[in-house]
Amino acid sequence: MRLPSWFSTHLAALRALLVFTVLLGLAYPLVLVAAGRLPGLDARADGSLVTANGRTVGSALIGQSFTDADGNPVPRYFQSRPSAAGDGYDPTSTAASNLGPESVVDTIATDPEGSTQSLLTQVCARSVAVGQLDGVDGRRPYCTPDGVGAVLAVFHRDGLTGPVTRAVSVNQAAPATPFVTYWQGVPVEPAKPGEDYVAAGGVIVPVRGDAPADPAVPGDAVTASGSGLDPHISPAYAEIQVARVARERRADPAEVRRLVAAHTTGRTLGFMGAPGVNVLELNLALDETFPAR
Template identity: 60%
Template sequence: MNRHLRPPAWARPSLTALRVVLALTLLLGLAHPLAMTAAARLPGLRDGAPGGLLTDPDGRVRGSTLLGQSFADEDGEPLPAFFQPRPSSAGAGHDASASAAGNLGPQSVVDAPPTDRGPGAPSLLTQVCSRSRAIGEREGVDGGRPYCTEGGVGAVLGVYREHGATGRVTRVVSLNEPCPVRPFRLRHAGAPVECARPGEAHPRAAVTAVRGGAPARPAVPGDAVTASGSGLDPHISPAYARLQTARVAARRGLDGATVRELVAAHTTGRALGVLGEPVVNVVSLNAALDRLAPVRGA
């Protein structure tokens, strides 16, 4: 009799699939979310589980300690009363809906010149050089770094030789300095250095980066001039925070010791004592500064 109650053969695969769907729905759609919610309420996890939201005195959400954000005016200029974050390649910058990296590597040293198809784009080296120069001017330190010109572009030459890869140097072009800019170096390997002529490509030139006389350890830290992989990192290095302390203290009307104490309070050490490097959460640091010494119109 049980044999007559069994579903027909054609229906059995569908019923099996239905049972699998129901089991997975209960496991992954109900049991797992409830278990994760319960785990998120454990001590040490409960503060970050809601998203690390930062609110102002009126209770309005102003940001998250888990996501970096820009502290700039409407024109994109850094607000001097705030610690500045790392650069960001996420959308127009720190866009949580467009998390991304710049996808440029160490070989990106020659700027893409403007053409009829587009405005061109700076190489990673030129981005680093220009950022370092701007930060140096803002913080009152030497913004120079190896392989950068004083003008803030990559110090890169295109070197032509008599026999292609060998022989005497017959022509040298400063690839990132378009005419009529005066090249950062007048001569190289016995040949005069030319500025880059608009529209001229140099596929046969040997790309040669020039280290220059900048110190091996620049005053501007590396994280200040390079973006994180996500573009949303809320952290900066303690070295970059120290570089900005005097400016922020002066703009806030605070003494340097008070600001340094705030920086230390928002510094996290290495994970498990050995992994990674100490970091400063620039978002929570700026929020604490606003509570202590708010700046009108910032």
Template identity: 60%
Template sequence: MRMSTWIRQHLAALRALLVLTAITGIVYPLAVFAVAQLPGLHDKAEGSLITVAGKTVGSSLIGQSFTDKHGNVLAQYFQSRPSAAGDGYDPLSTAASNLGPESIVDTLDSDPDKVKLSQLSTVCARSKEVGDREAVDGSRPFCTKDGVGAVLSVIGPRDTDGEVSQPVQVISVNEACPTTPFLDTYNGVEVECAKPGEDYSAGRIVPIYGDAATNTPVPTDAVTASGSGLDPHITPRYAAIQVTRIAKARNISEDQVRTLVDAHTDGRTLGFLGEPRVDVVELNLDLDKRYPLRG
């Protein structure tokens, strides 16, 4: 008796399942594992781990924070790019902040734990911090001198274009009272500080460019996190502004530090992909090896 079409189809499907399971579930993983054991590939397959005196201290593929237990920057180390992954560079919480260029208004609250900074104020605060630490100008357009977003809520009747031609109240929405606002007046109206918890979205939100130069010494990678939050690299430009601090902390010359930076600077991948980059983890370990901090 001939088998029915239904049975033949299911037997064929079962054979295909078994064959594909053997190939993709057994043969392929074993082949990949075997290739990964070849000389030159084994270390990468294991996570590009870095060991010092037999102890694993990190990975050349994952950034680290070089701070003390209180989160203060350790002056003898190059600082990494900011990270939004967990508490910083957490491989189990790899993520970005998901804040974009339209995030310019902070959420203010009388409880500091409930304050939520916008992307603009985050960038402004980081830029000021880096500028103060590296003794360079950390001012940026749309930032106040105190490192928050320079943004106003202009309240008043609007014209057909949505502009407020005659404001009746102007609030610096990112500066909580009793802070003195970064501007005294706007269109003849006194600028007020923001009361935590108040909603000023009824006004027209106006970012103020300010007088800061666009070519700030503090580069973008010093104030923004990478998409993964795990990036171990910084730009040569960010490394360059840290050289003086490192040399002073380790009591060595700036030329000695620059030589190490150059040694740990990689060019564009395949000569045209991406940008030159400096691996901070490997650079700091090399600094400790060659120029250990003296007590």
């Protein structure tokens, strides 16, 4: 008996569904699971977890903070780069800040909850904090000494041209003292919460200041990675932390540098990316070699 064409078509489709379900829904995942259990791959398949004294302390692939209960850096540990993933290094909220080079003006509201920092101010504040922690020059171009973006809203008599009639330090709210006293002969005012100086016609003018062109605090110390989960810091950021960590652990700085070098990875295939220092693995090595006293 010959089956109707519509029935044959549906039967063929059902057979194809069953075959691909077995191949792609069962066999393929099981092959991948089996591959992940091979020696040398099993640790990576489980998340590259790192253990110390019989307990899991983190992952070699995901960064973490080394701070106390109040969020302050623990001086005896190397510090990681900032993270914009959730509350910091949250793998369920991996993300960047999505702020770009033009984010230079803070939102200053009457209610502090409504205030937000620009990317420039975040970078400036982090640079000052790192400089104070590690005893290096925390100054950066376009940053004020107190760690906010050095940005003015400048008002001209004829809109965009003509003599300056007013200047406001948009990221410093009263009673803060503006980072410059005068701008082209006009007194500089502190910002007032809730004021939108751009909408009012102010021209945004970042002021470079006298900071060195090559800041002592490296860029990865003040910016988050794209994923917010990067477990590495640059050798330059590790270097400025060596003296502090050695002092806190009463260790020879040369020995601390030796551990840094041992936990520094080179460029992928010799030319891709940049060298990096795995912070978790380095700090665990420090605890083993120079335990806290």
